[in-house]
Amino acid sequence: MAITRSDLVSALAEKAGTSKTDADAVLSALADTLLDAVSKGEKVSIPGILSVERVERAARTGRNPATGETIEIPAGYGVKVSAGSKLKAAAK
Incomplete structure (x- = not known):
């Protein structure tokens, strides 16, 4: 079984004690940072x-x-x- 993005966002929000919106923003920022770094x-x-x-x-x-x-x-x-x-x- 795979964890979907929404499952990951929910788990991050719960562990960090934050909203799902904030957790999704952090996940998106992490993805963007990885993409930028690898492309460089x-x-x-x-x-x-x-x-x-x-x-x-x-x-x-x-x-x-x-x-x-x-x-x-x-x-x-x-x-x-x-x-x-x-x-x-x-x-x-």
Whole structure:
């Protein structure tokens, strides 16, 4: 089962003792901050929970699975999300 955005907002509001509107605003601000930082190539770290960073992907040769034709895949960027120690421990 997945937690929806509204479930997350409700849980944040309850734990923080604030309104759902304020919790939703904070969640939106967090998302915007993550997006801005990653787009600039900055690493975002929440110690013990997670870290998010932009990583470079080198150009490479691939293969079209439908035709078997060799294609050139250009260099680009990806996103690496790493779980922190507290998050890993919670998954056990």
